[in-house]
Amino acid sequence: MFEVVSNEILAENLHKMVLVAPRIAKARKAGQFVMVRLAQGEERIPLTIGDADPAAGTITLFIQAIGASTRKIVSTPVGGFIRDVAGPLGKETHITNWGRVVCVGGGVGTAVLFPLVKALAEAGNEITTIIGGRSERYVILADELGVLSKNLLITTEDGSLGYKGFVTGPLSEMIADPVRAPQAVFAVGPVPMMKAVANLTREPGIETIVSLNPIMIDGTGMCGGCRVQVGTETKFACVDGPEFDAHLVDFDGLSDRLTSYRKEEAARHAAEGCKLAKEVAK
Amino acid sequence: MSNDLSPKERMAIDRVHMPELPADERSTNFEEVNLGLSADQALSEAQRCLQCKTRNCVSGCPVGVSIPEFIDALACDDLPKAAKILRGDNALPAVCGRVCPQETQCEALCVRGKKGDAVAIGYLERYVADWAMLHPDRLLKEAKPEPTGKSVAVVGCGPAGLTAAGELARMGHQVTIFEALHDTGGVLRYGIPEFRLPKEIIDCEVAVLAELGVTIECNVIIGKTLTVAELTEDYDAVFIANGAGLPTMLNIPGENLKGVYAANEFLTRVNLMEAGRREDSATPILQRDEVAVIGGGNTAMDCVRTARRLGAKRAMIIYRRGEAEMPARIEEIKHAKEEGVEFVMLTAPIAIVDTEDGWVSALRCQKMELGPADDSGRRRPQPVAGSEFDIPAGIVINAVGTNANPLLTATAPDLKLNKWGNVVADEEGQTSIPGVFAGGDIVRGGATVILAMGDGKRAAAAIDQYLKR
Numbered sequence: 001m002f003e004v005v006s007n008e009i010l011a012e013n014l015h016k017m018v019l020v021a022p023r024i025a026k027a028r029k030a031g032q033f034v035m036v037r038l039a040q041g042e043e044r045i046p047l048t049i050g051d052a053d054p055a056a057g058t059i060t061l062f063i064q065a066i067g068a069s070t071r072k073i074v075s076t077p078v079g080g081f082i083r084d085v086a087g088p089l090g091k092e093t094h095i096t097n098w099g100r101v102v103c104v105g106g107g108v109g110t111a112v113l114f115p116l117v118k119a120l121a122e123a124g125n126e127i128t129t130i131i132g133g134r135s136e137r138y139v140i141l142a143d144e145l146g147v148l149s150k151n152l153l154i155t156t157e158d159g160s161l162g163y164k165g166f167v168t169g170p171l172s173e174m175i176a177d178p179v180r181a182p183q184a185v186f187a188v189g190p191v192p193m194m195k196a197v198a199n200l201t202r203e204p205g206i207e208t209i210v211s212l213n214p215i216m217i218d219g220t221g222m223c224g225g226c227r228v229q230v231g232t233e234t235k236f237a238c239v240d241g242p243e244f245d246a247h248l249v250d251f252d253g254l255s256d257r258l259t260s261y262r263k264e265e266a267a268r269h270a271a272e273g274c275k276l277a278k279e280v281a282k
Numbered sequence: 283m284s285n286d287l288s289p290k291e292r293m294a295i296d297r298v299h300m301p302e303l304p305a306d307e308r309s310t311n312f313e314e315v316n317l318g319l320s321a322d323q324a325l326s327e328a329q330r331c332l333q334c335k336t337r338n339c340v341s342g343c344p345v346g347v348s349i350p351e352f353i354d355a356l357a358c359d360d361l362p363k364a365a366k367i368l369r370g371d372n373a374l375p376a377v378c379g380r381v382c383p384q385e386t387q388c389e390a391l392c393v394r395g396k397k398g399d400a401v402a403i404g405y406l407e408r409y410v411a412d413w414a415m416l417h418p419d420r421l422l423k424e425a426k427p428e429p430t431g432k433s434v435a436v437v438g439c440g441p442a443g444l445t446a447a448g449e450l451a452r453m454g455h456q457v458t459i460f461e462a463l464h465d466t467g468g469v470l471r472y473g474i475p476e477f478r479l480p481k482e483i484i485d486c487e488v489a490v491l492a493e494l495g496v497t498i499e500c501n502v503i504i505g506k507t508l509t510v511a512e513l514t515e516d517y518d519a520v521f522i523a524n525g526a527g528l529p530t531m532l533n534i535p536g537e538n539l540k541g542v543y544a545a546n547e548f549l550t551r552v553n554l555m556e557a558g559r560r561e562d563s564a565t566p567i568l569q570r571d572e573v574a575v576i577g578g579g580n581t582a583m584d585c586v587r588t589a590r591r592l593g594a595k596r597a598m599i600i601y602r603r604g605e606a607e608m609p610a611r612i613e614e615i616k617h618a619k620e621e622g623v624e625f626v627m628l629t630a631p632i633a634i635v636d637t638e639d640g641w642v643s644a645l646r647c648q649k650m651e652l653g654p655a656d657d658s659g660r661r662r663p664q665p666v667a668g669s670e671f672d673i674p675a676g677i678v679i680n681a682v683g684t685n686a687n688p689l690l691t692a693t694a695p696d697l698k699l700n701k702w703g704n705v706v707a708d709e710e711g712q713t714s715i716p717g718v719f720a721g722g723d724i725v726r727g728g729a730t731v732i733l734a735m736g737d738g739k740r741a742a743a744a745i746d747q748y749l750k751r
């Protein structure tokens with residue numbers, strides 16, 4: 001059992017949750033994640049370790065409540081418990097001093113990006129962080145990332161904050177400018193965003209790393225469910241990744257596999273909606 | 283009661299038939315198929331045993347269960363004694379009585395099998411073990427051992443780890459099991475389905491360990507949460523039994539289509555996560571009318587029979603050799619057939635195809651014919667030219683096998699591995715690191731429950747010796 005010691009709402013549907021998990025806090029490195037199961041009968045889902053405090057024995061998760069499992073997890077109150085948290089899993093991020101690095105985050109990917117930005121900053125990189133969201137309400141962690149980055153650029157699709165448009169806008173401007181062009185790019189977010197970033201950096205040959213989010217079950221390489229095509233090889237994202245060379249990833253295959261259970265998930269939502277409605281009616 | 287029939291009287295008794303759920307009823311649910319013997323059946327079967335001085339059957343059992351002795355106690359209706367003998371030799375008799383390949387082990391060497399049917403040793407083992415689970419108050423109490431003050435870490439909560447932990451605890455050592463998943467049992471929990479091995483049996487065995495003072499810590503992944511080096515620092519000895527959990531890929535086109543599962547994923551969803559088994563399980567599982575399972579072992583049988591229970595109208599085994607060459611247990615094959623599973627033999631998959639929507643629509647296959655025998659003595663299948671054909675399928679499950687998972691070994695550079703990534707250990711389980719022992723599938727590759735248990739038992743004895751030095 002893992003105790004929840006804080007649970008804040010950062011933005012609509014985005015929670016920052018701190019859990020007591022001393023062994024994980026001590027062992028974890030940037031880029032790694034945990035498998036979380038709220039209670040008996042619930043799903044096991046992967047969540048990035050956003051931050052850790054080995055002295056206090058705690059880890060921080062940033063959780064976007066998008067479906068049944070994430071919604072239930074974020075509704076655990078302070079002092080409540082999460083039954084299972086296993087990790088740290090996945091490979092740690094390969095961190096060196098590239099020089100100029102651009103870190104791109106979209107949606108909840110911004111949360112996954114946070115520990116990478118922190119580690120890259122500690123390694124002495126000059127970081128420009130570009131974060132995007134649908135509108136102002138969906139832009140998260142701007143203050144935290146601003147402290148770690150030399151520049152922080154914000155984009156929103158409706159122009160309610162920062163640049164109007166997508167994260168790829170400011171990125172392509174930087175790539176085109178010899179003075180500002182990065183030596184490496186890290187991108188985490190929805191699959192179409194990562195794909196667009198990979199397409200921008202492929203031609204100029206800028207090293208680009210993405211953190212992939214396939215469906216996972218065990219997270220230990222046992223089931224093969226998280227497989228993604230990388231170049232000519234099939235990789236298991238939970239053990240070989242989750243970070244890969246963006247120029248080799250089959251993004252279309254990944255986004256297709258992510259829809260495998262759409263029908264089943266919709267049915268579950270409907271069923272839970274019904275149950276809720278019945279309870280309300282009573 | 284005594285067990286003093288004449289050999290002639292014993293020879294006159296026929297082997298029992300295990301009562302089973304009717305095939306049409308069981309193929310729609312996850313209830314256990316074999317129902318267990320009645321008291322009369324068990325007694326009569328026990329009387330078939332000739333109590334041979336040569337004890338052939340015992341040499342067929344990898345852990346040397348005292349077969350004639352426990353059967354004699356059973357025939358004398360002394361169940362507490364039968365249970366004591368059995369449990370003394372075998373830590374998981376209720377499991378082995380159900381899943382051991384008896385027909386190739388103990389029963390294969392039973393003298394009664396030379397002319398007619400072998401004694402149903404497995405069924406009797408199950409009978410005694412089930413009785414013991416129902417009558418804990420009637421079991422002869424185990425004496426609490428003197429604590430030795432030594433501690434042992436066990437990695438993995440499968441049959442090898444559970445057995446070693448039990449043995450070591452009985453010797454008075456303080457044992458902690460570290461398990462990567464959120465629950466106990468290893469393959470017994472996430473691989474072997476409920477209809478062959480009800481999960482309460484594992485819970486019961488685990489409760490016995492808890493009573494012996496064994497601590498089980500789930501959600502701890504050795505190699506990630508803690509390293510082997512940390513364990514050797516904190517414990518006096520370590521036993522590694524993390525199994526062979528890494529699926530072997532087919533490496534054919536279409537393997538990443540939606541609807542293609544590795545056996546481990548399919549079984550884990552249904553068994554460990556209870557998808558499709560419990561109304562309120564949050565984990566989804568796909569359900570389609572046509573399911574093709576590739577492989578001929580126990581894993582393939584478990585997948586295909588599970589698919590049938592989830593509602594598949596056509597559940598098929600696709601195997602590249604003939605039925606006689608299938609490594610699955612005879613009982614599994616028989617049960618699968620009764621449940622309406624189709625066996626497509628001498629057929630090898632060459633591609634998985636879709637109708638351009640990313641979902642599997644068929645398994646493209648090639649007919650095979652059997653050529654000369656290979657090193658393993660099995661006749662090698664060869665493709666028949668121009669015999670390609672498609673088997674319509676909405677789900678394809680790859681059950682061709684598993685390999686050693688490198689999660690633990692990758693962070694233990696001093697641990698010597700063979701070329702397949704299995705840990706190298708001697709007869710007693712000693713690895714290349716002093717005080718670190720290993721056994722079960724991580725050493726042998728995918729093997730059997732009883733071999734894993736035998737390894738756990740031998741390693742526990744060796745660890746005890748090591749700790750006494």
Ligand SMILES: Cc1cc2nc3c(=O)[nH]c(=O)nc-3n(C[C@H](O)[C@H](O)[C@H](O)COP(=O)(O)OP(=O)(O)OC[C@H]3O[C@@H](n4cnc5c(N)ncnc54)[C@H](O)[C@@H]3O)c2cc1C
Nearest residue numbers: 045046047048062063064067068069070108213214215242
């Ligand atoms: C390595 C890794 C790290 C992750 N880190 C974080 C994190 O730090 N914070 C966070 O909020 N989320 C993270 N995710 C994503 C998170 O695991 C999923 O959002 C979660 O599993 C969805 O479960 P659900 O039941 O709430 O939603 P569901 O009802 O299962 O899904 C809702 C919608 O999301 C889609 N979806 C399902 N699974 C995923 C997935 N794995 N990734 C993206 N979309 C998915 C579905 O197709 C559906 O449209 C991470 C994923 C991976 C693989």
Ligand SMILES: Cc1cc2nc3c(=O)[nH]c(=O)nc-3n(C[C@H](O)[C@H](O)[C@H](O)COP(=O)(O)OP(=O)(O)OC[C@H]3O[C@@H](n4cnc5c(N)ncnc54)[C@H](O)[C@@H]3O)c2cc1C
Nearest residue numbers: 438440441442462468469504524525722723729730731734
């Ligand atoms: C579907 C299926 C059906 C089978 N049917 C039969 C049968 O009918 N009869 C038979 O005799 N055999 C059968 N087998 C084989 C048998 O189950 C195995 O040989 C046996 O379980 C091996 O035992 P083990 O203890 O070595 O490993 P496992 O049972 O694999 O247990 C290993 C445990 O270690 C855990 N683990 C892994 N890595 C780590 C880590 N890094 N840190 C901590 N824990 C870790 C795993 O989660 C697992 O719980 C079957 C196998 C499968 C897959």
Ligand code: SF4
Nearest residue numbers: 343347378382387388
């Ligand atoms: S453990 Fe297995 S092989 Fe040994 S006697 Fe029992 S059923 Fe037979």
Ligand code: SF4
Nearest residue numbers: 331332334339392393
């Ligand atoms: S070989 Fe068969 S008949 Fe003889 S003791 Fe063993 S089980 Fe009994």
Ligand code: FES
Nearest residue numbers: 219221223224238
């Ligand atoms: S999640 Fe099972 S292998 Fe990656």
